Amino acid sequence: MSTATATADAPTGPAFRRAGFGDVISSEWLKLRTVRSTFWTLITLFAGSAAVSLLICVAAADQYAKDRAAGNPDASPDIVLLGLAFVGQIAAYVLGVMTISTEYTTGAIRTSLTAMPRRVEILVAKAILLAVIVFVVGLATAFACFYLGNIPLRAKHVGVDLSDPGVLRGVFGSGLYLAGLAVFGLALGFLLRHTAGAITIGLALIFIIGGLVQLIPGSIGRWLYKVMPGNAGGQITQFGERNHNADKNFAPWTGFTVFILEVLVLLIIGAILFERRDA
Amino acid sequence: MIRAVGLTKRYGDRLAVDHADFTVEPGTVTGFLGPNGAGKSTTMRMILGLDHPTAGSVTVDGRPYRQLPAPLREVGALLDAKAVHGGRSAHHHLACLAKSNGIPLKRVDEVISLVGLDQVAKKRSKNFSLGMGQRLGIAGALLGDPGTLLFDEPVNGLDPEGILWVRNLMKSLAAQGRTVFVSSHLMSEMALTADRVIVIGRGQIKADTTMREFIAQNATTHVRVRSPHIGKLHELMTGNGWQVEAAPDEDGALRVHNVTSDAVGELAGQNGLWLHELAVVQPSLEEAFMSMTADSVEYHAGLNGLDPGSTGGVPGSGVPGTPGTPGAAGAAGTPGAPGAAASDQPNGGAR
Numbered sequence: 001m002s003t004a005t006a007t008a009d010a011p012t013g014p015a016f017r018r019a020g021f022g023d024v025i026s027s028e029w030l031k032l033r034t035v036r037s038t039f040w041t042l043i044t045l046f047a048g049s050a051a052v053s054l055l056i057c058v059a060a061a062d063q064y065a066k067d068r069a070a071g072n073p074d075a076s077p078d079i080v081l082l083g084l085a086f087v088g089q090i091a092a093y094v095l096g097v098m099t100i101s102t103e104y105t106t107g108a109i110r111t112s113l114t115a116m117p118r119r120v121e122i123l124v125a126k127a128i129l130l131a132v133i134v135f136v137v138g139l140a141t142a143f144a145c146f147y148l149g150n151i152p153l154r155a156k157h158v159g160v161d162l163s164d165p166g167v168l169r170g171v172f173g174s175g176l177y178l179a180g181l182a183v184f185g186l187a188l189g190f191l192l193r194h195t196a197g198a199i200t201i202g203l204a205l206i207f208i209i210g211g212l213v214q215l216i217p218g219s220i221g222r223w224l225y226k227v228m229p230g231n232a233g234g235q236i237t238q239f240g241e242r243n244h245n246a247d248k249n250f251a252p253w254t255g256f257t258v259f260i261l262e263v264l265v266l267l268i269i270g271a272i273l274f275e276r277r278d279a
Numbered sequence: 280m281i282r283a284v285g286l287t288k289r290y291g292d293r294l295a296v297d298h299a300d301f302t303v304e305p306g307t308v309t310g311f312l313g314p315n316g317a318g319k320s321t322t323m324r325m326i327l328g329l330d331h332p333t334a335g336s337v338t339v340d341g342r343p344y345r346q347l348p349a350p351l352r353e354v355g356a357l358l359d360a361k362a363v364h365g366g367r368s369a370h371h372h373l374a375c376l377a378k379s380n381g382i383p384l385k386r387v388d389e390v391i392s393l394v395g396l397d398q399v400a401k402k403r404s405k406n407f408s409l410g411m412g413q414r415l416g417i418a419g420a421l422l423g424d425p426g427t428l429l430f431d432e433p434v435n436g437l438d439p440e441g442i443l444w445v446r447n448l449m450k451s452l453a454a455q456g457r458t459v460f461v462s463s464h465l466m467s468e469m470a471l472t473a474d475r476v477i478v479i480g481r482g483q484i485k486a487d488t489t490m491r492e493f494i495a496q497n498a499t500t501h502v503r504v505r506s507p508h509i510g511k512l513h514e515l516m517t518g519n520g521w522q523v524e525a526a527p528d529e530d531g532a533l534r535v536h537n538v539t540s541d542a543v544g545e546l547a548g549q550n551g552l553w554l555h556e557l558a559v560v561q562p563s564l565e566e567a568f569m570s571m572t573a574d575s576v577e578y579h580a581g582l583n584g585l586d587p588g589s590t591g592g593v594p595g596s597g598v599p600g601t602p603g604t605p606g607a608a609g610a611a612g613t614p615g616a617p618g619a620a621a622s623d624q625p626n627g628g629a630r
Contacts, residue, residue, distance in 0.1 A: 016423075018348035019380045027379035034371040035364060107362040110329055111419065114356050115379045117328045117345040278330040 045091035053083030053145035076240030080149030096185025139175030166239030173236030190270030206230035233259030285335030310473030355420030360412030365405025409436025480572035497567030505556035
């Protein structure tokens with residue numbers, strides 16, 4: 001009886017449930033799927049990287065075979081993944097930036113935040129989805145690069161095998177590194193809220209400043225070179241003798257861990273600013 | 280119900296919203312009026328949790344917006360038609376919103392039909408006209424069937440049919456017991472739609488009253504009369520103790536206050552006087568609104584020269600209707616000019 005009374009007296013709560021993180025995930029997943037730029041960037045990542053890997057190996061197979069025969073350590077078998085270093089890195093990073101920056105440039109962010117004012121949930125959902133999608137596509141791309149790049153190398157009898165030391169780690173690591181780069185782009189997109197600005201700064205960090213800091217003399221320059229995001233994170237994608245310069249670079253997993261920490265720090269700063277700033 | 284208490288927003292040294300206190304009640308359409316840059320959009324963005332107040336607070340049904348468990352189910356908002364990703368179709372845009380609040384996707388098709396976008400639902404919204412964009416925004420606002428609705432300048436870009444549709448929509452939403460808060464810089468539009476009106480000028484609440492009361496206080500009617508025997512008529516009317524003054528347009532017409540046109544016509548007829556014109560004139564509400572917020576428009580580009588009434592009428596007569604003194608000619612002329620002046624100012628606070 002008391003139960004019945006309690007039920008009758010209970011305030012009639014709203015006829016809807018609280019919007020949870022699962023709802024945010026499914027909304028953000030639909031957002032990613034329903035803009036063309038996502039498809040184009042991922043197609044570019046896959047096809048562009050694979051094609052460039054193949055072209056580089058076709059062009060370099062002869063010299064590579066000679067260098068291998070001569071024992072030149074610069075002839076590193078991770079040449080098969082070079083397409084990822086050129087096209088894949090850019091595509092993954094750009095996708096990460098655009099996932100948030102287009103919401104700012106179109107003004108759609110105001111609609112998004114009106115629908116879901118718990119902003120950190122939006123940021124976390126975007127980061128998770130990006131990491132998963134880019135890891136899957138990046139891994140597939142790394143395998144495609146590996147097999148395509150191997151065709152001209154095998155023809156010269158200098159093919160790379162998945163069971164060679166570090167190769168499987170490098171292929172998997174490429175998926176991980178690209179996923180990290182996408183989230184790195186997302187974090188900078190949240191910080192700068194501007195597509196062109198975030199793309200310019202990120203690509204400059206990875207491709208230009210990452211190399212330039214070597215010019216700073218002494219241990220500071222060496223340390224800076226090691227920790228630059230592209231240098232630290234990229235170690236996990238590399239295999240072969242060239243990578244054995246432990247003085248210059250982190251070991252693969254150490255470098256990747258440093259890179260992920262850098263990404264997380266940027267993402268947390270991005271989350272704090274996202275939460276505090278007016279939309 | 281929306282309640283703002285001491286709501287304040289400061290951008291640098293500029294107060295966009297200055298200690299605003301107001302309550303928006305359910306069951307009525309409440310107009311939010313102010314010149315461009317007066318703080319309307321900033322206020323609305325603070326209600327929606329997009330901008331953080333510098334001081335004070337604003338709640339929807341007793342809770343700050345960011346604490347609402349499923350915001351779209353409780354508050355629907357049309358902020359501006361461009362707040363969508365143009366690369367996404369109307370249907371997908373609404374589906375993304377629906378999913379974020381766990382709203383069933385069949386509701387998306389319902390609201391698309393409701394706003395009449397069925398034909399273009401699968402098309403990318405970047406090619407939408409401003410009017411279609413407004414309809415898409417309204418569809419998003421209605422998605423969660425919320426009890427509170429905010430519309431920021433909803434009739435912008437709509438054709439006359441669309442304007443009528445929005446007016447009726449807002450009235451019917453209020454009639455269903457919902458809280459409807461709609462901003463506009465057009466007094467005339469609000470007079471047709473809103474039951475209550477909150478006037479904001481330079482971030483400060485200038486009036487918070489019913490539309491009927493606002494009209495009664497700010498726009499009293501007078502009778503305009505023109506006659507070939509105007510001298511005689513003037514004499515008779517002042518003899519009756521009526522308040523008579525010359526109309527400012529100098530065609531010999533008189534304005535008579537606090538009497539009906541019937542009384543003026545009968546007086547003329549009894550005395551065999553011809554009338555060439557006898558009309559009840561309701562000064563434009565635009566005029567009342569302008570004079571209320573005139574000191575809060577940031578840049579008075581040419582406003583003084585175009586507004587003869589506000590200086591001429593007020594001090595001497597003591598008639599409550601004086602904000603309307605420029606009469607028909609003045610009222611027709613002025614709304615355009617100050618409107619243009621107001622829209623010239625930088626919109627920094629409202630973006």
